Amino acid sequence: MRSFLVTLSAGAMFGAPVAADPLRDAAAQFYGPLPATVTELEGHVATPEKVELGKKLFFETRLSASGSHSCVSCHDLAKGGVDGLATALLPDGQSGLRNTSSVLNAVLNTDHYWDGREADLAAQTVGPELAGLAMINTPEAAVAALKAIPAYAEEFALAFPGEADPVTADNLARALESFEATLLTPAPFDAWLAGDDAALSDDQKAGLQIFMDKGCAYCHFGPSIGGQGYYPLGLVELPGIDIKAADEVAQAAAADPEAEDFVFRTAPLRNITLTAPYFHSGKVTDLAIAVDVMAAGQLGSPLAPEETAGIVAFLGSLTGTLPEIAPPTLP
Amino acid sequence: MRSFLVTLSAGAMFGAPVAADPLRDAAAQFYGPLPATVTELEGHVATPEKVELGKKLFFETRLSASGSHSCVSCHDLAKGGVDGLATALLPDGQSGLRNTSSVLNAVLNTDHYWDGREADLAAQTVGPELAGLAMINTPEAAVAALKAIPAYAEEFALAFPGEADPVTADNLARALESFEATLLTPAPFDAWLAGDDAALSDDQKAGLQIFMDKGCAYCHFGPSIGGQGYYPLGLVELPGIDIKAADEVAQAAAADPEAEDFVFRTAPLRNITLTAPYFHSGKVTDLAIAVDVMAAGQLGSPLAPEETAGIVAFLGSLTGTLPEIAPPTLP
Numbered sequence: 135m136r137s138f139l140v141t142l143s144a145g146a147m148f149g150a151p152v153a154a155d156p157l158r159d160a161a162a163q164f165y166g167p168l169p170a171t172v173t174e175l176e177g178h179v180a181t182p183e184k185v186e187l188g189k190k191l192f193f194e195t196r197l198s199a200s201g202s203h204s205c206v207s208c209h210d211l212a213k214g215g216v217d218g219l220a221t222a223l224l225p226d227g228q229s230g231l232r233n234t235s236s237v238l239n240a241v242l243n244t245d246h247y248w249d250g251r252e253a254d255l256a257a258q259t260v261g262p263e264l265a266g267l268a269m270i271n272t273p274e275a276a277v278a279a280l281k282a283i284p285a286y287a288e289e290f291a292l293a294f295p296g297e298a299d300p301v302t303a304d305n306l307a308r309a310l311e312s313f314e315a316t317l318l319t320p321a322p323f324d325a326w327l328a329g330d331d332a333a334l335s336d337d338q339k340a341g342l343q344i345f346m347d348k349g350c351a352y353c354h355f356g357p358s359i360g361g362q363g364y365y366p367l368g369l370v371e372l373p374g375i376d377i378k379a380a381d382e383v384a385q386a387a388a389a390d391p392e393a394e395d396f397v398f399r400t401a402p403l404r405n406i407t408l409t410a411p412y413f414h415s416g417k418v419t420d421l422a423i424a425v426d427v428m429a430a431g432q433l434g435s436p437l438a439p440e441e442t443a444g445i446v447a448f449l450g451s452l453t454g455t456l457p458e459i460a461p462p463t464l465p
Numbered sequence: 466m467r468s469f470l471v472t473l474s475a476g477a478m479f480g481a482p483v484a485a486d487p488l489r490d491a492a493a494q495f496y497g498p499l500p501a502t503v504t505e506l507e508g509h510v511a512t513p514e515k516v517e518l519g520k521k522l523f524f525e526t527r528l529s530a531s532g533s534h535s536c537v538s539c540h541d542l543a544k545g546g547v548d549g550l551a552t553a554l555l556p557d558g559q560s561g562l563r564n565t566s567s568v569l570n571a572v573l574n575t576d577h578y579w580d581g582r583e584a585d586l587a588a589q590t591v592g593p594e595l596a597g598l599a600m601i602n603t604p605e606a607a608v609a610a611l612k613a614i615p616a617y618a619e620e621f622a623l624a625f626p627g628e629a630d631p632v633t634a635d636n637l638a639r640a641l642e643s644f645e646a647t648l649l650t651p652a653p654f655d656a657w658l659a660g661d662d663a664a665l666s667d668d669q670k671a672g673l674q675i676f677m678d679k680g681c682a683y684c685h686f687g688p689s690i691g692g693q694g695y696y697p698l699g700l701v702e703l704p705g706i707d708i709k710a711a712d713e714v715a716q717a718a719a720a721d722p723e724a725e726d727f728v729f730r731t732a733p734l735r736n737i738t739l740t741a742p743y744f745h746s747g748k749v750t751d752l753a754i755a756v757d758v759m760a761a762g763q764l765g766s767p768l769a770p771e772e773t774a775g776i777v778a779f780l781g782s783l784t785g786t787l788p789e790i791a792p793p794t795l796p
Contacts, residue, residue, distance in 0.1 A: 193543040202554035207538065212524040212792035223533035227558020408794070460789035461543035463739070 157339055158327070160346055164355040167324040168454070172241050172315045180312035183293040188313025190289070190462050191306060196279045198269040200225040205310070209237040211459055214408025215317065220416030221379070225269070231381050233416035238456065239404050241315040243361030273303035280306070285465030319405060319454025326451070334451050341448030344441050349433050358402035359452060366397050367413065367431065377427065379415035407453045422446050488670055489658070491677055495686040498655040499785070503572050503646045511643035514624040519644025521620070521793045522637060527610045529600040531556040536641070540568040542790055545739025546648065551747030552710070556600070562712050564747035569787065570735050572646040574692030604634035611637070616796030650736060650785025657782070665782050672779030675772050680764050689733035690783060697728050698744065698762065708758065710746035738784045753777050 173180045191197065192205045203225045208217045215236035217223070222230040269276070280286045281301050293309055294300040325333035334342070345351060354360040367377070382396055398414045411417065412424040425445050429437045437445070504511045522528065523536045534556045539548045546567035548554070553561040600607070611617045612632050621631040624640055656664035665673070676682060685691040698708070713727055729745045742748065743755040756776050760768045768776070 190543075193541070195541065195544070195549055200554055201550050202538075202548060204541075204543075210524070210526065210535075210792070212521075212535075212795050213526070214794075217533060218526055219532050223531055223556060225554060225558065227556065456794065458789075458791035460791045461541070463545075463787065464543050 155331075157343060161327065161342060164346070164351045165323075165327055165359065166357065167327045168239070168242075168318055168320050168357060170318075170320075172318065175241070175308075175311055175315060178308050180315050181293065183289075184309045184312035185316055186313075186462075187286075187289045187293045188309035188311070189459070190464055191310050192313050193461050194280075194464060196283070197271065197276045198225055199271040199275065203269055205237070206461075208234045211317075211456060214238060214405045215240075216409045218410070220411050231379055232414050233411065236402070236405060236409055237314050238317050238319050238454075239358055239402065240317070241311070242318075242357040243402055244356075244363075273306075277301060277303050277306065283465050289465075316457060317459075319456050321404065321452050321454035323448075323451040324454070335447070337444065337447040338451045339448075341444035341446070342451075344437075344444045345448050348429060348435055348437070348441070348445075350428070350445070353400040353432070354403050359404055360400045361402035363400050364397040365400060365432065377413055377415055377417050379417075382415075403449060404452045405454060406449050421449065425449075486662075488674060489660075492658065492673060495677070495682045496654075496658055496690070497688065498658045499570070499573075499649055499651050499688060501649075501651075503649065506572070506639075506642055506646060509639050511646050512624065514620075515640045515643035516647055517793075518617075518620045518624045519640035519642070520790070521795055522641050523644050524792050525611075525795060527614070528602065528607045529556055530602040530606065534600055536568070537792075539565045542648075542787060545569060545736045546571075547740045549741070551742050562710055563745050564742065567733070567736060567740055568645050569648050569650050569785075570689055570733065571648070571692075572642070573649075573688040574733055575687075575694075604637075608632060608634050608637065614796050620796075647788060648790075650787050652735065652783050652785035654779075654782040655785070666778070668775065668778040669782045670779075672775035672777070673782075675768075675775045676779050679760060679766055679768070679772070679776075681759070681776070684731040684763070685734050690735055691731045692733035694731055695728040696731060696763065708744055708746055708748045710748075713746075734780060735783045736785060737780050752780065756780075 178184075192209075195201055195204045195207075197204060198207075208222045209215050210217055215238035216234045219234070220229075221232055222234050224230055280290075287301060290300040290305060290309075291297075294305050297305075322333040322338075345354075353363065353365065356362050401412070406412075407421065410421065411419040412421070413427075418424045418427065422442050425442050426437055429435050429442075509515075523540075526532055526535045526538075528535060529538075539553045540546050541548055546569035547565045550565070551560075552563055553565050555561055611621075618632060621636060621640075622628075625631040625636050628636075653664040653669075676685075684694065684696065687693050732743070737743075738752065741752065742750040743752070744758075749755045749758065753773050756773050757768060760766050760773075
């Protein structure tokens with residue numbers, strides 16, 4: 135965002151024909167172009183060795199107790215980094231309670247779960263994922279499985295030089311986080327933010343204006359276009375029971391006066407056209423309906439059909455290009 | 466094989482320094498180098514459009530009733546085209562009865578199942594896989610799911626031009642077969658067959674000699690180094706009950722005089738170092754033990770430890786290079 139403004143000023147200074155664009159100026163309050171790379175992570179740096187190891191671990195089914203599920207099983211890189219299901223199907227054939235969040239651009243999110251459990255991505259990879267929610271495994275068992283594969287000992291030693299015993303759950307998490315930090319998807323919206331007027335269609339520009347005017351951008355801001363805070367679903371108007379997840383329905387039925395309200399993370403909106411179904415419960419499959427539920431429920435401001443269509447058009451400009459990730463050959 | 470002999474003769478004719486190599490001459494009775502491409506399939510040709518469509522379908526979880534499982538879920542390209550499990554874990558959390566066969570080089574196999582049910586690869590992809598064994602779905606439901614996605618109608622029309630209704634189970638199978646025909650993995654053994662003496666180590670050459678002398682090559686022959694016929698496991702000496710699959714154990718316990726003997730396909734041996742555990746039951750995890758079971762059981766000829774080690778070294782030369790397959794973005 136800052137570098138764009140510098141470019142604009144420099145252009146003006148030297149008399150280059152940079153047209154003033156009020157829409158881009160307004161958008162610059164909320165958004166900057168996607169970074170080309172992210173290597174400075176929480177407490178460590180994503181080195182090429184960590185990225186390479188993390189890529190293998192991302193495809194490694196031996197991290198699950200059943201040996202059947204890897205990160206890719208639910209965070210499918212062919213499908214926007216999710217599984218396309220309402221809620222994840224676990225190795226035991228049971229469904230989880232929450233819709234799978236995308237790993238794409240996840241490094242840019244401040245928060246990493248619908249329910250706000252993990253503040254950083256590295257903790258997330260070994261926390262709920264391994265510890266029962268998705269892999270039905272423990273960090274200890276996953277580390278033991280990796281230690282039984284000699285090639286991994288070598289790769290961990292390369293990725294974490296100078297450590298006496300580098301195959302640890304923390305380093306497993308750091309390697310996965312380093313690989314996931316490469317999963318950035320530059321989109322037409324980024325090109326437009328950086329000055330390419332033709333990158334958005336007129337419909338998309340009109341939709342962006344509506345998105346900001348209606349107030350969507352007050353929660354869906356920052357590099358992930360969301361992913362920055364937690365709110366109850368139904369801030370203004372409660373959504374119907376048909377959008378609630380099974381545990382919420384159960385809590386509502388029990389009518390427990392001690393029960394806390396459910397709050398959910400503002401969804402990051404990059405690649406939202408690829409990641410249906412929507413919401414924490416995965417109960418809404420149509421993006422236009424999801425937009426309408428948000429406008430009515432969170433903003434108390436129902437949309438006219440052409441406003442919904444405009445916002446959906448704008449959201450299409452957030453669908454980016456994934457780096458080509460060929461599955462590595464595992465040791 | 467034929468083209469190699471032609472090359473050799475031409476070299477000899479023009480006085481080039483081609484040393485006679487009895488081992489390579491002996492191997493040429495059983496093996497020829499892997500083809501660079503395979504496009505002539507049973508009754509159709511693998512066009513680039515079919516390959517591109519088939520690649521998407523190979524990653525398409527909407528082919529399963531649960532929406533959770535694609536071909537890749539069990540035929541993991543990061544793990545030699547298999548799942549690394551004794552027997553596949555199905556979407557309902559139950560295990561299948563047979564070890565997953567690799568899709569790598571599968572186009573070169575004459576037969577495609579442990580039990581010899583499907584003679585060609587295209588029939589296999591829509592037969593048992595969709596019809597309940599792996600995807601817990603029907604061809605009709607899979608076709609209906611694809612028809613609900615407009616982008617697939619366009620891609621099927623491109624891949625099968627001139628057809629009024631191209632989205633069919635047969636065409637789904639042809640597209641998948643076309644993509645799978647690209648999954649060829651040239652290995653050091655192929656380079657050696659083609660004349661590169663240094664492609665095999667001395668240990669591997671010695672192991673190849675043992676492999677042929679002991680009789681392994683009489684079943685494990687052809688471009689897949691196997692995959693050409695069906696035999697009872699325990700042709701000479703019955704293996705222990707610990708190698709039998711659950712359905713065989715049940716049959717043995719029932720002692721039904723009408724029951725037919727189980728026969729199993731000779732395993733293709735390309736990439737065998739990547740595809741543990743072994744046998745139709747997946748009950749043997751160590752390649753050396755699998756070799757010993759085969760020598761004793763199929764040939765009645767137990768191996769000395771150094772013979773086993775030699776054969777294992779030779780088998781390592783069959784581990785090839787997979788083309789880089791980045792997951793496509795699905796419609």
